[in-house]
Amino acid sequence: MGKGKRKVPGLNQSSTADISFILLIFFLVTTSMDIDSGLSRRLPEYDPDAIEEEMKIKERNVMTVQVNKNNEIFVKNGVINRVIDISELKDLAKEFIDNPDDDVRLPIKEEYDIQDYGVVITTVRHVISLQCDRTTNYEIYFKVQHELSKAYSELRDAWALKTFGKKLSECDEKTQQPVVRAVYASKISEAEPKQYGTAQ
C-alpha cells in the first residue's frame, strides 16, 4: 500500500564481535595444541610356532641386545660379547648391519633384488634381537630402540647420499625412499622377555 520501497532496517551487528569472542575462548579452552609424536614400530604377527623358526637363523647373522634387570646393556654378535655403554650401541649396530669390511663373523652379504631398482649387495638376513627382562626400565629400553633406529637411519642417509646424491628425507617419496628403505630394512625382533638369573 505504501508508496515507494520501504528500507529494511540494518541488523544491529555490534554484538557479533562478542559472540565470536566467546566462541574463540571456548575453543582455546577445550582444545590442545600438542601433536603426538613417537617412535614407530611394527610388531610381528602373533604366531605360537614362530619361536622355532628363529633357531634356523645362522649365528653370524644375529646380534643379540639384552637389557637386564640392572639396566645393563649386553651385546653379543660374532665380534663382540660384553656389557656396553649406550653410547657405543649405535656404532656397533651400524658395523653389524653394514658389515663394511665383509667380515666373516658379521652378517653375510648377498645380492638382493629390489623391485624397480636392481640388484644391491646388502646384509638381507641380519637380525637384531632385542631382549629384556620383566623388570627392565622402560626408559632404557626406549633409548636402546632409539639408538638402533638411529643406526638404521644413518646408514640409510649415507647410502642415499652415495647413490642419489641427497639425504633420505630429500629423496623422492615414491621412487627413491622405498629403495633406500629396502636396502637397509629394519630387522629388529622384539622377543618375549625372559627371566634372567631369577629362581624359577
Add this chain to the structure above:
Amino acid sequence: MSKFRSNGKREMPELNTSSLPDLIFTVLFFFMMVTSMREVEVKVQVKTPNGTTEIEKLERKSLVSHIYIGPPSKTYRAVLGPAPRIQLNENFAEVEAIREFVSAERESMAEKDKPLMKMSLKIDKDVQMGIVNDVKLELRKARALNIVYSAGIDKSQMK
C-alpha cells in the same frame, strides 16, 4: 593567524569496529584448524621418554588410538596403590581388555583406514618392561601391529 585555530570543541571521531567480528572469526578459524579436541582425562601419570632425531610426528589423528601405562595419579593412588596400571579410554583396565578395546576402535574406523590403525603407547619412563610386554603381546594377538612408542622431542639434545 586564527586560520588554524578551531572554534569550539572538536569531537574525537569514533573508531570503526565493523570489521572486528571478521577479524576475530579469522582467529577462531585458525584455532579450530590447528588444534584438536582435548582427549580423555588421563588417570595415570605418564611422563614419556625423550628422543631426538628418530621421533616422528603423528599425522592424521583419526588413525591413532591411545593406551596409557603408568602409576595412577594422586587421586586414585589411595585406592589403587602405586603399581603401574593400564588406561584405555576413560577407565583403568586389565591386559585382557585390550583385545576388546582394539576391536572397538577398529570398528569405529572407516573401512579403508582399518589397516592403517596405529596404537600410540603412552608409557611412563619408570614403568618396568613386564607390563609393556604383556600389552605388546596382547596387541599382537589382536592384530594391531602398528605401534608407536610415544615420546617427546628433546630439542636441547638435537645437533
